[in-house]
Amino acid sequence: MKMKHDIEQGPIRPPSEATSLLIRATRNCPWNKCAFCHTYRNTKFEMRTVHEIKEDIQKARNIADQIRELSWKHGEGGRISNSIVNLIYGHDEVYSDTVRSIAAWLYYGGESVFIQDANSIIMKTADLVEILSFIKDQFPSVNRITSYCRSKTASRKTVEEFKMLKSAGLSRIHIGMESGYDPLLKFIKKGVTAAEHIEGGRNIKEAGISLCEYVMPGLGGDRWSKDHAEETARVINEINPDFVRLRTFHAVPGTDLFEMVQRGEFNPIGDEEILREIRRFIECLHGIETTIVSDHILNLLEELNGKLPEDKDSLLEIIDRYFSLSDDERLVYMIGRRIGTYRGLADLSDESMYKKVRSIIDQYSTQDRDQLDNDLLKIMNRYIQ
Numbered sequence: 001m002k003m004k005h006d007i008e009q010g011p012i013r014p015p016s017e018a019t020s021l022l023i024r025a026t027r028n029c030p031w032n033k034c035a036f037c038h039t040y041r042n043t044k045f046e047m048r049t050v051h052e053i054k055e056d057i058q059k060a061r062n063i064a065d066q067i068r069e070l071s072w073k074h075g076e077g078g079r080i081s082n083s084i085v086n087l088i089y090g091h092d093e094v095y096s097d098t099v100r101s102i103a104a105w106l107y108y109g110g111e112s113v114f115i116q117d118a119n120s121i122i123m124k125t126a127d128l129v130e131i132l133s134f135i136k137d138q139f140p141s142v143n144r145i146t147s148y149c150r151s152k153t154a155s156r157k158t159v160e161e162f163k164m165l166k167s168a169g170l171s172r173i174h175i176g177m178e179s180g181y182d183p184l185l186k187f188i189k190k191g192v193t194a195a196e197h198i199e200g201g202r203n204i205k206e207a208g209i210s211l212c213e214y215v216m217p218g219l220g221g222d223r224w225s226k227d228h229a230e231e232t233a234r235v236i237n238e239i240n241p242d243f244v245r246l247r248t249f250h251a252v253p254g255t256d257l258f259e260m261v262q263r264g265e266f267n268p269i270g271d272e273e274i275l276r277e278i279r280r281f282i283e284c285l286h287g288i289e290t291t292i293v294s295d296h297i298l299n300l301l302e303e304l305n306g307k308l309p310e311d312k313d314s315l316l317e318i319i320d321r322y323f324s325l326s327d328d329e330r331l332v333y334m335i336g337r338r339i340g341t342y343r344g345l346a347d348l349s350d351e352s353m354y355k356k357v358r359s360i361i362d363q364y365s366t367q368d369r370d371q372l373d374n375d376l377l378k379i380m381n382r383y384i385q
Helices: 050-073 082-089 097-107 125-138 151-156 159-168 182-187 194-206 221-239 256-262 271-283 312-323 327-338 345-349 351-363 369-383
Strands: 021-024 112-116 144-148 170-178 210-215 243-246 291-293
Touching: 021 050, 021 097, 050 082, 050 097, 050 125, 082 097, 112 125, 125 144, 125 159, 151 170, 151 194, 159 170, 159 194, 170 194, 170 221, 182 221, 194 210, 194 221, 210 221, 221 271, 271 312, 312 327, 312 345, 327 345, 327 351, 327 369, 345 351
Parallel strands: 021 112, 112 144, 144 170, 170 210, 210 243, 243 291
Antiparallel strands: none
């Protein structure tokens, strides 16, 4: 049985949506001017029609039904087991990327959907309600639907509109806040103010939709690090989102900020300065009940996860534990983290891991330290391209 049907999918989704079905409602980003972002560069924003989107949802439903039929044929009783997934992934000539992604989605329960691309909430509310309702109709197992949104868009939608979206099935909205400091927001061409961040976030929260705000430590460089930390915390305190996800800044080739770095117009700060900035940010969070999440490969301390207010002290203690290490231990950890060997500070006690990282450092001992830094930058660039 050949399954080569495809549905249109965009380039990115949040890491937390790794097991979600991706449905593309809009193409690219309607703003597309942020100085730190390269994802949609040289692309045009387009609104897909409701008919196009529903066609893709119907195709996804048909593919899911065919995968279940395949399961019955192979004696799995409709269950999407390891053997069914392996069968599909092992035959590229028969099954398309779309089929493989839907098989994986079903394997993980088939319960969540992510609406792409960068700001699909910009759609007319009635159109998006129709799309959400159609998803729920075609996939009764779906209990969570999420999407990206810009704060500017959220500030212009009414609470009543967000309530309509929630009733139709929208569960969570992801917003790239990046910073709450107005001079920095202007500098990075974010196209939004701190006040709009607050208004948009509050509209979403008041409607009862789960809100995840993304903050970018290090984005202010050496000029605005302290203000960036403190003002971003102030805005988060005003919104009280359900989640705050940390996304460490890295100047990506092909972005305006990268070019500014090359020209000496912007000075990034290093891992440890960024960690001190994160500490200050967490210190300034108060009066809120939110979950801090550090689920990105560029974050030095992936273990900075906890619920406020009860875990605030323990989060600060994790950072302090890092700085209590010797210079050599911190170097080993930083290198180990950057090459993907270490996930947390406890990994330093693993002797085999330590020897692996130490040997890499030793290989560079006879070379200029700049060579190690350059190679690490290349690795970091690969992580986010």
